[in-house]
Amino acid sequence: xxxxxxxxxxxxxxxxxxxxxxxxxxxxxxxxxxxxxxxxxxxxxxxxxxxxxxxxxxxxxxxxxxxxxxxxxxxxxxxxxxxxxxxxxxxxxxxxxxxxxxxxxxxxxxxxxxxxxxxxxxxxxxxxxxxxxxxxxxxxxxxxxxxxxxxxxxxxxxxxxxxxxxxxxxxxxxxxxxxxxxxxxxxxxxxxxxxxxxxxxxxxxxxxxxxxxxxxxxxxxxxxxxxxxxxxxxxxxxxxxxxxxxxxxxxxxxxxxxxxxxxxxxxxxxxxxxxxxxxxxxxxxxxxxxxxxxxxxxxxxxxxxxxxxxxxxxxxxxxxxxxxxxxxxxxxxxxxx
Amino acid sequence: xxxxxxxxxxxxxxxxxxxxxxxxxxxxxxxxxxxxxxxxxxxxxxxxxxxxxxxxxxxxxxxxxxxxxxxxxxxxxxxxxxxxxxxxxxxxxxxxxxxxxxxxxxxxxxxxxxxxxxxxxxxxxxxxxxxxxxxxxxxxxxxxxxxxxxxxxxxxxxxxxxxxxxxxxxxxxxxxxxxxxxxxxxxxxxxxxxxxxxxxxxxxxxxxxxxxxxxxxxxxxxxxxxxxxxxxxxxxxxxxxxxxxxxxxxxxxxxxxxxxxxxxxxxxxxxxxxxxxxxxxxxxxxxxxxxxxxxxxxxxxxxxxxxxxxxxxxxxxxxxxxxxxxxxxxxxxxxxxxxxxxxxxxxxxxxxxxxxxxxxxxxxxxxxxxxxxxxxxxxxxxxxxxxxxxxxxxx
Amino acid sequence: xxxxxxxxxxxxxxxxxxxxxxxxxxxxxxxxxxxxxxxxxxxxxxxxxxxxxxxxxxxxxxxxxxxxxxxxxxxxxxxxxxxxxxxxxxxxxxxxxxxxxxxxxxxxxxxxxxxxxxxxxxxxxxxxxxxxxxxxxxxxxxxxxxxxxxxxxxxxxxxxxxxxxxxxxxxxxxxxxxxxxxxxxxxxxxxxxxxxxxxxxxxxxxxxxxxxxxxxxxxxxxxxxxxxxx
Numbered sequence: 001x002x003x004x005x006x007x008x009x010x011x012x013x014x015x016x017x018x019x020x021x022x023x024x025x026x027x028x029x030x031x032x033x034x035x036x037x038x039x040x041x042x043x044x045x046x047x048x049x050x051x052x053x054x055x056x057x058x059x060x061x062x063x064x065x066x067x068x069x070x071x072x073x074x075x076x077x078x079x080x081x082x083x084x085x086x087x088x089x090x091x092x093x094x095x096x097x098x099x100x101x102x103x104x105x106x107x108x109x110x111x112x113x114x115x116x117x118x119x120x121x122x123x124x125x126x127x128x129x130x131x132x133x134x135x136x137x138x139x140x141x142x143x144x145x146x147x148x149x150x151x152x153x154x155x156x157x158x159x160x161x162x163x164x165x166x167x168x169x170x171x172x173x174x175x176x177x178x179x180x181x182x183x184x185x186x187x188x189x190x191x192x193x194x195x196x197x198x199x200x201x202x203x204x205x206x207x208x209x210x211x212x213x214x215x216x217x218x219x220x221x222x223x224x225x226x227x228x229x230x231x232x233x234x235x236x237x238x239x240x241x242x243x244x245x246x247x248x249x250x251x252x253x254x255x256x257x258x259x260x261x262x263x264x265x266x267x268x269x270x271x272x273x274x275x276x277x278x279x280x281x282x283x284x285x286x287x288x289x290x291x292x293x294x295x296x297x298x299x300x301x302x303x304x305x306x307x308x309x310x311x312x313x314x315x316x317x318x319x320x321x322x323x324x325x326x327x328x329x330x331x332x333x334x335x336x337x
Numbered sequence: 338x339x340x341x342x343x344x345x346x347x348x349x350x351x352x353x354x355x356x357x358x359x360x361x362x363x364x365x366x367x368x369x370x371x372x373x374x375x376x377x378x379x380x381x382x383x384x385x386x387x388x389x390x391x392x393x394x395x396x397x398x399x400x401x402x403x404x405x406x407x408x409x410x411x412x413x414x415x416x417x418x419x420x421x422x423x424x425x426x427x428x429x430x431x432x433x434x435x436x437x438x439x440x441x442x443x444x445x446x447x448x449x450x451x452x453x454x455x456x457x458x459x460x461x462x463x464x465x466x467x468x469x470x471x472x473x474x475x476x477x478x479x480x481x482x483x484x485x486x487x488x489x490x491x492x493x494x495x496x497x498x499x500x501x502x503x504x505x506x507x508x509x510x511x512x513x514x515x516x517x518x519x520x521x522x523x524x525x526x527x528x529x530x531x532x533x534x535x536x537x538x539x540x541x542x543x544x545x546x547x548x549x550x551x552x553x554x555x556x557x558x559x560x561x562x563x564x565x566x567x568x569x570x571x572x573x574x575x576x577x578x579x580x581x582x583x584x585x586x587x588x589x590x591x592x593x594x595x596x597x598x599x600x601x602x603x604x605x606x607x608x609x610x611x612x613x614x615x616x617x618x619x620x621x622x623x624x625x626x627x628x629x630x631x632x633x634x635x636x637x638x639x640x641x642x643x644x645x646x647x648x649x650x651x652x653x654x655x656x657x658x659x660x661x662x663x664x665x666x667x668x669x670x671x672x673x674x675x676x677x678x679x680x681x682x683x684x685x686x687x688x689x690x691x692x693x694x695x696x697x698x699x700x701x702x703x704x705x706x707x708x709x710x711x712x713x714x715x716x717x718x719x720x721x722x723x724x725x726x727x728x729x730x731x732x
Numbered sequence: 733x734x735x736x737x738x739x740x741x742x743x744x745x746x747x748x749x750x751x752x753x754x755x756x757x758x759x760x761x762x763x764x765x766x767x768x769x770x771x772x773x774x775x776x777x778x779x780x781x782x783x784x785x786x787x788x789x790x791x792x793x794x795x796x797x798x799x800x801x802x803x804x805x806x807x808x809x810x811x812x813x814x815x816x817x818x819x820x821x822x823x824x825x826x827x828x829x830x831x832x833x834x835x836x837x838x839x840x841x842x843x844x845x846x847x848x849x850x851x852x853x854x855x856x857x858x859x860x861x862x863x864x865x866x867x868x869x870x871x872x873x874x875x876x877x878x879x880x881x882x883x884x885x886x887x888x889x890x891x892x893x894x895x896x897x898x899x900x901x902x903x904x905x906x907x908x909x910x911x912x913x914x915x916x917x918x919x920x921x922x923x924x925x926x927x928x929x930x931x932x933x934x935x936x937x938x939x940x941x942x943x944x945x946x947x948x949x950x951x952x953x954x955x956x957x958x959x960x961x962x
Contacts, residue, residue, distance in 0.1 A: 069575050070609035075732050077577060078569035082534045085470050100690075104729035107439075110528060112466035117436075140691065247689070248648060274609035276647065508829070508908055593934070630858065630936040633828060667824045667854070667938060668783035675827075705826055707778025 033058035034174060037087035037114075039098050041067055041298035042154050042308055043124065046164055047091060050171055050185045057175050062087075064105075067299030070274040071097055072144070072246070076104040084109035087120065089174055091167060094123030095130065095151035119173060127166025128153045131227055144246025155296065156228035157193040157200075157312060164189045196309055197232060200316045204233055207320040217323065220261045220289075222271035222280060225296050229315065238264045241271075241283055249279055258287035268322040272296040290325075292318055399432030402725030406491040410513050412715035421718075422448040424513060425490055427458065431728055438464045441478075443489075449514055458489075458519060470528040477521040481538040482565045482583045484601040484619050486517040491721045492730065494615060494643060495683050496697050500659040501637025505597055505621055508548040512699075513717075518547060520561060534569040544587045547595075555590035562586050569732070576605035576614075579732055583621070593627040605732065610648035617641045634663040649688070655681040657701075664705070674706040691727070695719040784822035794835075794952035797822040798941070801856075806944065814948035820856060820941040823954070828938055831906040831914075833958050836942070837951030839898045843868040844946030851907045851935020856943070858936040860905050860915070866895050873899070877915065877929070886927050898950065904957050907935045916959045928959075 034051065036059055038044045044063040051059040064080050065071060071093070084090060084105050092098050106115055113120040130149035138145050153159035168186040172179045204214060214234040219226075222241045230237050241257040242249050249257065261269065261283075269291040271280050280291040294315060299305040304314065409421040424447065431441040443459040461476025479487055485502050498507065503515040510516065522542025529535040544561030546554025563585040571577040585597040599621035606614035620638035637660065643653030657679040664673040683697040696718055703711040787797045793813055800806055804817020813819070825832060828851060838846050845865045852859025861878035873893035876883040893899055906914035916928045942949055 069607075073607075073610045075575050075605060075607055076729055077571060077575070077732055078534045078536065078567070078579065079571045079577070082528060085528050100729050104731065107465050108472060108528075108731075110465050110468065110470045110472055112469075115466055140689075504829075627936060630853075635829075661827055661829070664827060666779040669779040671779065673826075707781060708826065 033060045034171075035059075035086055035088045036061045036091060037083050037089070038063045038091040039065055039071065039093060039102060040154060041065065041300050041306075042160070042311075043091045043093075043163075043167070044300075045298065045308060046160070046167055046189065047089075047171070049189050050164065050168055050182055051175075051178075053181065053185055053188070056181070057178050063300070065297060067295055067297040067302070067305065068273060069297075070272070071297070072100060074098070074101045076101040076108075080105045081108045084114060085111050087111065087114055089120045089122060089170060090114040091122045091124060091170065093151050093154065094125030095148045095153075096146050097125075097151035122167060122170035124163040124166045125151055125153065127169075128159045128162040131231060132224065143242070143244030146245075150224060150227050152225050152296070153228045155226060155312075155315075156232040157197045157308070158232050159228050160308065161190045161193050164193075193308075196312060200312060201233055203316055203320065207323055218261075218264050218266045220257065220264075220266045220269045222269070222275045225272050226270055226294075233316075235319075237270075238266060241269070241279065248276065251282070254279060254282050255286055258283050258289070261289055262287045268292060268319070270294060290322060292322065294318065399430055400726040400728045401428075401430050402723055402727045403428050404489070404491045404721065404723045404727070407720045408496060408513055409718040410497075410715050411717070412713060414713050414715075422513075423453070424448060425516075427489060427491065429727075434462065437467050438462055441474075445489075447514060447516075449511075470530065471526060473523065473525040475523045477519060478524065479517045479519045480542070480563060480585075481524050481526065481540060482563050482585055483599060483621075484579075484581065484603055484617060487731070488517065490516050491723070494617060494653065494685075495641060495655055495681060496695055496717045496719045497681075497699065499619075499637070499639035499641075499655065499657040500677055500679060500701075501619065501621055501639055501657065504635065504637060504659060505623055506548065510548070520544065520547065522560070534571075536567045536569075538565040538567075539563070547587055557590055558588040558592055558594075559586075572606065575607040577732075579603045591627070593625060595623060595625045597621055597623045603732070611645050612643075612651070613645055615641075615643040615645075615651075615653070617643075631665075632663060633661070635659070635661050643683075643685075649686055651685045651687075653683045653685075655679075655683065657681065666707070675704070677701070677703045691723045693719075693721045695721075780822075780824060787822055793949060796952055796954070801941075812948050812950050814944070816945050818856065818941060818943040820854075820939055821952070821954075825851065825938040825940065828935065829908040831904065831908050831957040833955045834903045834905065834940065835900070835951065835953035835955070836903075836949060837898065837900045838864065839948050839950070840864060840866040840873060840895070841946040841948075842866060842895070845944075846947040846949070847943040848903065848940075849943065850903075850905050850940040851937055852939045852941070853937040854939055856939060856941045859939070860907065860935040862903060862917075864893075871895050875917075875927075884929075886929075889927055900951065902958060904959050905935070906957060906959075918958070 034057060036044070036047045036051075038047060038061065041063045044061045047059065047061045051057055062083055064083065065074065080101075087109075090102075090106065092102055103116075106121075111120075112118060115121060125148070130153070133149040134142075134145055134147060138147050153163065164186050168182045172182050175182070208214070215236060217235055219230065219235060219237045220239060220241060221237050223245060224237070224240050226237065229235075238261065241254060243253045266287075266289050269280060269283055269287075269289050271291065271293045273293045273295050275293065277293065280293065283289070284291045295305050295311065298308065298311055303310075305311050404425075404427045406424045406426075407421060408424040409419075411419045425445050427443060427445040429441070429443045432439065434440045440462045441459055443457075444455060445458040446453050446455040457477065459476070459478050461474040461478045463472060463474030463476075465472040467473075479489070481487055483502075483506070485493060485498065486506050497512050498515040503510065503512065506518040507515040520542035522540060524538060524540035524542075526536055526538045529537060540561075540563045542561045544557040544559070547561065563583065565581055565583050567579055567581040569577055569579050579602070581601045583597065583599040583601065586594070588594050599619060601619040602616070603618075604614065604616040605612060618638065618640040620636075622634070622636045624632055624634050626632040637658060639655055639657045641653055641655040643651050645651035657677075659677040661675045664675045665671060666673050679699055679701040681697055681699045683695060686694045688694075696716070699713070699715050699717065701713045703713075784797050787799065791797055791800070791808065793808070793811065798819040798821045801818040801820055804815070804819070806813055806815040806817040806819065832850070834848060834850060836846075836848055840846055843866065845863065847864075848862045849856040849859045850861070852861075863874075863876045863878065863883065865874045865876070867874065871894070872887070873895055874885065874887040875893070876885045876887070878884075902918040904914075904916040904918075914928075940954070942952070
């Protein structure tokens with residue numbers, strides 16, 4: 001009898017242990033952090049925002065780029081492959097911005113769910129209204145044309161709202177129980193971006209002189225990185241110093257662009273920090289128009305540019321300073337830090 | 338015969354066990370997630386957009402490209418081969434076959450002995466999605482050893498292969514034609530579950546012919562086996578150090594065993610479009626033994642530093658060295674010093690990612706104790722252009 | 733919840749050490765390279781040449797001194813070596829993995845044979861061997877290659893070698909073509925390529941020589957390969 005009892009107790013003990021392990025492991029699974037890997041740092045900030053608060057599911061967010069790269073030309077580093085191999089969700093710009101390297105990174109990761117078409121693949125460009133879509137046939141003779149349109153939507157707070165909605169859909173796909181909370185976070189992010197947009201629009205308008213309007217201000221870019229930024233604030237870029245996208249301008253082209261910009265009354269020439277300083281200096285020297293080289297992504301680790309608001313405020317402050325300090329055709333050619 | 342078959346089986350056991358272990362990993366979860374993915378289509382970036390030619394091309398399921406490599410060697414010492422030739426014309430198709438597998442097919446033609454000959458370079462099926470943290474290929478492919486051997490000639494940072502590569506990976510090919518070694522078999526790469534970025538590549542191939550092959554070759558005693566672990570150390574900008582080690586073992590039909598060990602190091606420092614610094618280096622030691630003969634030991638290395646002052650122009654200078662370490666004087670058996678070295682400055686202009694021009698000067702000297710130095714000096718010109726969708730490059 | 737920035741993951745100290753180590757390695761490699769070049773390769777000492785110089789001055793064919801191996805009955809008169817026996821040329825190849833072109837001018841008597849042995853051991857075994865044979869009463873010389881222990885006959889592929897004539901042949905032996913040996917044979921001075929083949933063996937040594945049986949050797953030379961297949 002005692003043997004039977006002990007045998008019975010042993011069975012009960014085993015049964016409870018198995019149950020405890022099963023319950024414990026399922027709980028552990030439910031609490032396992034969602035590993036989000038973004039290409040741009042701003043998307044990492046968005047992912048944190050959308051998964052926090054009431055949604056409150058654990059998330060580990062990494063970003064591949066650090067903010068000083070040209071997102072078109074990035075090495076497909078083995079360390080990127082490793083991060084992708086552990087990710088549950090990969091968030092990218094899309095619109096062929098990262099096609100030169102991200103495809104290779106994902107392909108080598110050995111992680112099925114983050115491949116294009118997988119549950120863990122999220123292109124935010126699919127959810128925004130795209131500007132500058134090329135019409136007609138495209139060939140390499142036209143330069144590095146993005147066939148799906150200008151991909152640099154992440155520099156507009158209004159387009160970031162659409163991107164956040166798209167990201168919310170991707171997060172909800174993987175954490176369906178948090179759908180409502182994620183939607184609330186998206187709504188909160190939208191308000192945040194609208195507030196930022198209103199604040200910066202106010203500041204810009206306040207900096208204008210009598211009889212001036214935002215539409216009357218003219219700018220020129222080295223490469224059309226700032227199209228969405230200009231569109232968000234009603235500003236106007238006359239075009240690019242590059243004759244063809246992705247093709248470094250020749251000396252003749254720089255001179256031509258300088259003459260054109262001067263004739264158009266351009267106030268400021270803008271370039272990304274990764275664009276060649278020599279070309280911008282030459283342009284300013286010929287045209288007398290000052291130039292600024294701005295970061296085009298957040299730079300975590302740099303307090304000046306580690307949040308979306310900070311980067312956009314920096315842009316507007318720089319614009320205001322340039323508008324107030326320079327007149328059309330002046331020789332002030334100060335550069336950004 | 339039985340003992341030979343047993344020996345062959347035993348020699349393959351370690352590799353087979355690695356493959357079996359990898360296959361037993363819980364890949365069913367991967368399959369599950371893929372099936373879920375297939376039932377939950379993700380909206381594409383071309384929603385709401387009208388069809389353009391570019392979008393049609395970008396939605397093709399495979400990458401198709403043609404790469405043409407034109408070379409003009411002009412030797413100051415041996416002018417019999419001085420002329421422009423289309424060194425190679427390569428047609429490549431690669432992409433997803435289905436949700437689980439990818440495929441690649443590469444045809445290439447080469448000019449050799451005044452003839453342009455076409456052949457199959459690579460044809461393999463593989464997957465990066467089937468086994469977690471892993472990828473594999475099955476078919477004919479460039480062997481995943483070393484650094485240079487993993488790239489096609491038109492993707493090399495210089496015009497011709499260093500002597501160590503010619504001797505160990507493409508013996509018999511001329512200076513201009515020497516390319517990467519390819520063979521048919523299976524290769525598996527595992528991204529190790531470590532904090533450090535470590536990959537391990539293992540391969541087994543037929544080994545019928547290794548190097549410059551005019552025919553299908555002969556059945557070897559053992560298949561060719563190789564291993565190539567790598568470690569990547571990232572730096573502050575978009576770049577880092579990729580360090581690898583190589584072990585390769587092969588045999589031929591008459592019992593010659595060749596073992597090759599080596600290290601490779603690649604360093605990149607990138608600033609936007611400009612690959613500001615590239616340093617690429619490989620060093621190898623090869624031992625060849627056959628019963629009844631002396632062992633042959635050879636070693637070689639190259640170092641290639643390259644600097645780019647903008648996104649179009651770059652300059653590099655390669656230093657090659659190669660030596661037969663086991664060389665002896667026949668009459669006395671004493672060691673005989675031997676060193677072949679070369680200095681190859683190279684200037685490159687890139688019009689874009691798809692077109693490149695290069696000029697180089699190769700100063701090669703073969704020195705052996707007791708005989709006069711043999712010198713070969715040649716200028717080389719190269720033009721490479723790519724038409725179509727070239728897949729993204731590895732690091 | 734935390735952002736794990738790439739910057740924070742990099743162990744700067746480890747990276748700095750690795751970078752310094754790799755820079756040092758490349759410098760060391762360069763110094764070693766230059767050191768090896770400066771240290772010994774310019775020497776003109778050559779025991780093999782000294783051994784050849786010790787041979788009789790008149791024991792020479794085509795500028796190459798040779799040793800007559802034991803058991804041979806050969807005579808050399810007016811630049812013509814004839815009889816039965818074997819010679820080893822006293823100018824071995826430098827490297828086993830190399831390629832050369834061998835020239836020989838010969839005549840074979842009825843029932844005789846000439847074997848050219850290249851990339852062989854000291855006893856001229858284990859090498860790449862070309863066999864030219866005139867069977868008794870035959871009108872044509874047969875040509876064969878030793879492949880391991882078997883003879884691979886090429887007679888049917890070649891133009892007729894009249895049995896009674898003096899012939900000249902140039903023979904490329906590429907003992908450095910991967911795992912196979914690539915060989916090309918040209919006839920006469922016309923440069924016609926007679927045969928080209930790959931055989932699954934390689935010569936194992938650096939010696940070369942000729943075995944004669946009722947044959948005469950009138951000329952001998954060794955040069956760089958003619959077929960460079962660039």
